[in-house]
Amino acid sequence: MSESFGKGCHLHLIDGSAFIFRAFHALPPLTRKSDGLPVGAVQGFCDMLRRYIGKDHGDFAPTHIAVIFDKGSHTFRNDLYDQYKANRDEMPEDMRPQIPLTRRATEAFNIACKEVEGYEADDIIATLACQAREAGGQVTIVSSDKDLMQLVGNGVEMFDAMKNRRIDREAVEEKFGVAPERVVDVQALAGDSVDNVPGAPGIGVKTAALLINEFGTLEELLDRAEEIKQPKRRQTLIEKREQIELSKRLVLLDAHTPLDFTLDDLELRDPDPETLLGFLSEMEFRSLSKRVAEQLGAEAPVIPETSPDTAAPASDDATPEQLPFKPDDYICIRDVETLETWIGQARNRGWVAVDTETTGLNEMTADLVGVSLCVEAGSAAYIPLSHRAQGDGDLFGPGDLLPEQVSMQAALAMLKDLFEDPSVIKIGQNMKYDAKILARNGIEIAPIDDTMLMSYALNGGEHGHGMDVLSERYLSHQPIPIKDVIGTGKSQITFDLVPIADATKYAAEDADITLRLWELFKPQLHRAHVTRVYERMERPLVPVLAQMEMSGIKVDRDTLSRMSSAFSQTMAGLEAEIHELAGETFNVGSPAQVGEILFERMGLEGGKKGKNGKYSTPADVLEDLATVHDLPARILDYRQVQKLKSTYTDALQEHINPVTGRVHTSYSIAGANTGRLASTEPNLQNIPVRTEEGRRIREAFVADEGKVLVSLDYSQIELRILAHIAGIDALKEAFREGQDIHAATASEMFGVPLDEMTPEVRRQAKAINFGVIYGISGFGLARNLRIPRADAQGFIDRYFERFPGIKAYMDETTGFAKEHGRVETLFGRVIHTPEINARGPRAGFARRAAINAPIQGTAADVIRRAMVRMPGAIERFGTKAMMLLQVHDELLFEVDADVAEDLIGVAREVMEGAADPVVQLSVPLVVEAGQGPNWAAAH
DNA sequence: GACATCACG
DNA sequence: GACGTACGTGATGTCC
Numbered sequence: 001m002s003e004s005f006g007k008g009c010h011l012h013l014i015d016g017s018a019f020i021f022r023a024f025h026a027l028p029p030l031t032r033k034s035d036g037l038p039v040g041a042v043q044g045f046c047d048m049l050r051r052y053i054g055k056d057h058g059d060f061a062p063t064h065i066a067v068i069f070d071k072g073s074h075t076f077r078n079d080l081y082d083q084y085k086a087n088r089d090e091m092p093e094d095m096r097p098q099i100p101l102t103r104r105a106t107e108a109f110n111i112a113c114k115e116v117e118g119y120e121a122d123d124i125i126a127t128l129a130c131q132a133r134e135a136g137g138q139v140t141i142v143s144s145d146k147d148l149m150q151l152v153g154n155g156v157e158m159f160d161a162m163k164n165r166r167i168d169r170e171a172v173e174e175k176f177g178v179a180p181e182r183v184v185d186v187q188a189l190a191g192d193s194v195d196n197v198p199g200a201p202g203i204g205v206k207t208a209a210l211l212i213n214e215f216g217t218l219e220e221l222l223d224r225a226e227e228i229k230q231p232k233r234r235q236t237l238i239e240k241r242e243q244i245e246l247s248k249r250l251v252l253l254d255a256h257t258p259l260d261f262t263l264d265d266l267e268l269r270d271p272d273p274e275t276l277l278g279f280l281s282e283m284e285f286r287s288l289s290k291r292v293a294e295q296l297g298a299e300a301p302v303i304p305e306t307s308p309d310t311a312a313p314a315s316d317d318a319t320p321e322q323l324p325f326k327p328d329d330y331i332c333i334r335d336v337e338t339l340e341t342w343i344g345q346a347r348n349r350g351w352v353a354v355d356t357e358t359t360g361l362n363e364m365t366a367d368l369v370g371v372s373l374c375v376e377a378g379s380a381a382y383i384p385l386s387h388r389a390q391g392d393g394d395l396f397g398p399g400d401l402l403p404e405q406v407s408m409q410a411a412l413a414m415l416k417d418l419f420e421d422p423s424v425i426k427i428g429q430n431m432k433y434d435a436k437i438l439a440r441n442g443i444e445i446a447p448i449d450d451t452m453l454m455s456y457a458l459n460g461g462e463h464g465h466g467m468d469v470l471s472e473r474y475l476s477h478q479p480i481p482i483k484d485v486i487g488t489g490k491s492q493i494t495f496d497l498v499p500i501a502d503a504t505k506y507a508a509e510d511a512d513i514t515l516r517l518w519e520l521f522k523p524q525l526h527r528a529h530v531t532r533v534y535e536r537m538e539r540p541l542v543p544v545l546a547q548m549e550m551s552g553i554k555v556d557r558d559t560l561s562r563m564s565s566a567f568s569q570t571m572a573g574l575e576a577e578i579h580e581l582a583g584e585t586f587n588v589g590s591p592a593q594v595g596e597i598l599f600e601r602m603g604l605e606g607g608k609k610g611k612n613g614k615y616s617t618p619a620d621v622l623e624d625l626a627t628v629h630d631l632p633a634r635i636l637d638y639r640q641v642q643k644l645k646s647t648y649t650d651a652l653q654e655h656i657n658p659v660t661g662r663v664h665t666s667y668s669i670a671g672a673n674t675g676r677l678a679s680t681e682p683n684l685q686n687i688p689v690r691t692e693e694g695r696r697i698r699e700a701f702v703a704d705e706g707k708v709l710v711s712l713d714y715s716q717i718e719l720r721i722l723a724h725i726a727g728i729d730a731l732k733e734a735f736r737e738g739q740d741i742h743a744a745t746a747s748e749m750f751g752v753p754l755d756e757m758t759p760e761v762r763r764q765a766k767a768i769n770f771g772v773i774y775g776i777s778g779f780g781l782a783r784n785l786r787i788p789r790a791d792a793q794g795f796i797d798r799y800f801e802r803f804p805g806i807k808a809y810m811d812e813t814t815g816f817a818k819e820h821g822r823v824e825t826l827f828g829r830v831i832h833t834p835e836i837n838a839r840g841p842r843a844g845f846a847r848r849a850a851i852n853a854p855i856q857g858t859a860a861d862v863i864r865r866a867m868v869r870m871p872g873a874i875e876r877f878g879t880k881a882m883m884l885l886q887v888h889d890e891l892l893f894e895v896d897a898d899v900a901e902d903l904i905g906v907a908r909e910v911m912e913g914a915a916d917p918v919v920q921l922s923v924p925l926v927v928e929a930g931q932g933p934n935w936a937a938a939h
Numbered sequence: 940g941a942c943a944t945c946a947c948g
Numbered sequence: 949g950a951c952g953t954a955c956g957t958g959a960t961g962t963c964c
Contacts, residue, residue: 587962589960589961589962590961590962590963591961591962592962592963593962612963642960642961643959643960646959646960646961647958647959647960651959651960668957671957671958672956672957673956674955674956674957676956676957677957678956678957678958679957679958680958680959681958681959682958682959683957683958683959685957685958686957686958686959718955770954770955771954772954773954773955774954774955774956775954775955776954777952777953777954778953779952779953779954780953780954781954783953783954784954840951840952841951841952841953844951844952844953845952845953845955848953848954848955849955849956851955852954852955852956853955853956855955856955856956860956888956888957
């Protein structure tokens with residue numbers, strides 16, 4: 001038996017969480033070969049422990065050692081302040097299953113592994129450090145966390161294992177500007193954005209240290225705050241006293257954590273080679289076991305290579321060994337016992353691929369028919385829930401529910417447990433669809449992964465991201481076409497009428513494919529450096545958009561209906577007039593016939609033929625012709641009304657959901673190459689606004705009784721981003737000063753003072769500004785402005801001369817695209833440009849798209865980030881505020897009238913700050929807001 | 940299903 | 949020197 005802890009002893013306390021996070025982020029994602037379990041962080045953790053105990057610590061050699069972990073997410077600090085650590089990101093899903101394994105690893109190393117429910121590791125470390133100090137021993141805290149620096153001094157030091165550097169009194173003083181004893185005072189004032197400790201607004205570490213050094217302690221400072229000379233600072237300290245005192249309680253470590261062990265329990269023990277090597281073998285760490293064995297003077301264990309038939313295809317090598325698809329092996333789950341088994345398997349794994357089958361494609365109206373699951377490549381099952389008889393003379397009449405299906409209610413209850421289990425990742429292809437179907441059945445599926453969005457992050461611009469494309473491209477497997485199952489055209493049936501045996505093959509295959517794609521894509525995300533893009537801007541959008549789509553927007557049918565009738569009359573009148581002018585009757589809605597009339601019968605000049613050999617009659621051509629004849633003008637009028645009627649007043653009514661009385665669009669997250677969303681069925685991102693007549697359509701988009709619609713939109717976001725990316729000082733300055741940007745551009749280009757600016761000159765500058773974003777050409781600008789091409793080219797030359805950064809940006813961007821086959825947004829979104837090295841006209845398109853993509857894409861990223869943060873920010877309004885629509889640079893909300901102004905304040909802050917903290921824009925983002933009873937009034 | 944047209948940012 | 953020509957979308961109607 002050894003003596004108890006005291007003088008001459010040296011306790012080393014390792015901050016376990018810090019080790020895990022370091023290990024996780026320092027290493028590429030690694031999975032255990034035999035079953036795909038993520039173990040990268042465990043391996044890193046073990047290696048860090050190995051190196052630590054094998055290290056020559058000189059005078060600081062440990063006699064006692066422990067690894068300290070956090071336990072439970074709720075601590076006394078959450079009771080003090082509910083926002084404590086509230087803006088922490090969720091733990092990456094790959095990391096979660098590795099936490100218990102690191103505890104096992106610690107034990108395998110024969111190192112004490114300690115945690116106390118409801119206490120942070122920091123508090124336990126503080127308690128042990130104090131006990132050791134009082135007993136006369138020395139302490140080394142293995143961490144570089146600044147929150148622990150308050151403990152340094154009197155025999156306690158820290159050690160930064162990454163930098164291999166000891167942190168003593170002097171080092172702490174250097175960092176905080178005060179002695180370790182006063183570090184908490186400085187932290188209380190400066191606050192901490194990582195832990196969400198509020199502190200004193202406007203006071204950072206520097207100022208805090210200055211104040212503490214002047215007054216001695218925080219308490220003294222607060223008592224004598226009146227003496228501070230700077231008025232702003234004085235006011236802050238007086239007004240925010242409570243908040244500062246709270247902050248101190250949050251940062252002050254609790255050295256009185258109740259412990260069920262003593263310092264003596266932490267005595268250094270040699271690892272038992274058998275136990276440790278056994279654990280490392282189990283984890284299949286080959287080279288690490290070898291190194292450990294060497295260190296211990298033991299024999300390295302032999303770890304068998306996994307046999308191919310049990311190996312998960314976790315590698316993404318060019319030709320991974322591919323398990324064949326065997327549709328006959330798929331299981332049909334017809335009783336709760338079997339379902340229970342499958343759910344158990346999913347729980348054991350920690351993940352499961354999921355697919356829902358329904359009666360239609362519209363998530364708001366389709367009914368759930370069945371669910372498929374896949375836990376391992378090749379091993380998938382389908383759970384039929386509401387399949388019905390086709391009625392071809394069987395025992396069951398047409399439409400009868402078929403027997404031997406798990407009851408909807410029972411299955412949903414069991415699946416709800418699994419789908420809402422935070423420790424099981426649910427993997428889907430286009431999860432928003434399944435999430436909405438399940439939400440309508442009372443299940444809030446989470447956490448999720450989405451193979452469509454993974455592909456979008458990885459392969460954006462290369463190809464589409466539908467299951468068929470991905471399966472053929474990455475698994476060399478053509479999935480069963482849906483039309484083989486439900487047919488096409490008139491004889492098409494709904495999925496509930498598909499025989500269960502056929503449905504099983506189809507549905508289980510989809511889940512199987514999804515799981516295989518996930519295993520393939522998951523490790524690629526890190527390698528392609530798009531993990532953050534996927535985790536911050538694609539995946540979290542799924543629940544946000546699902547909610548928006550399910551909310552829908554109220555559309556007044558009567559308004560649309562009345563407008564539609566009026567349009568009919570107008571069109572009839574115009575049609576008669578057009579026939580009169582043409583001298584014959586023809587289909588005004590047929591561009592081919594219009595071209596024929598204008599350019600053949602009437603002999604007007606300027607007819608150009610399109611690729612189908614017909615005359616082309618787009619609006620700009622007709623506008624030019626309108627100066628010489630009335631007919632083209634009337635045709636334009638007709639087309640405008642026809643568009644408004646068919647696409648808006650008529651079609652929109654068809655989209656009013658009979659149950660909710662509202663219109664529910666659907667957003668494609670992975671549709672647009674640049675990162676923009678796209679709105680379909682109906683498209684609510686192209687509701688008219690530019691003309692007075694069109695804008696009236698927006699009057700039919702209304703708020704419910706007692707509510708208002710609130711619209712917030714980014715002002716000139718793309719030009720601001722261009723100014724930032726290309727580093728155009730003159731434009732940045734104009735934005736910072738809040739100037740009219742087009743007028744400022746014109747002034748800079750033509751030397752006209754702002755107060756002498758004419759609308760015409762400003763209009764030209766505006767066209768150039770937009771042209772630049774689109775990868776301008778002299779021809780295009782000339783056509784847009786209807787000026788001679790040479791003049792347009794002159795403008796562009798002048799623009800490049802005045803803003804040389806723009807030209808440089810364009811050249812650098814195309815150069816980058818040609819070299820790498822891709823461009824990137826400021827937030828790291830990758831947009832591939834496969835055509836950039838093509839020849840012919842396609843090269844021009846690709847070049848302009850490459851120039852535009854980082855600008856449009858960065859703007860898309862910004863609003864995505866705002867949308868992801870929005871639900872948390874507006875949570876305080878409860879059901880009083882709902883986010884309904886996104887229109888690229890605009891967010892539309894429906895809000896109780898009494899909180900509309902508050903909502904505007906909150907939402908504006910989120911939107912204007914959406915780039916932070918990843919990107920520091922050198923121009924401000926400005927959001928304009930409006931509100932009213934309908935969308936026209938809110939804009 | 941291709942094409943033309945036009946609605947939006 | 950010719951070629952085509954502003955970026956990104958979705959819906960509707962005609963016509964084959």
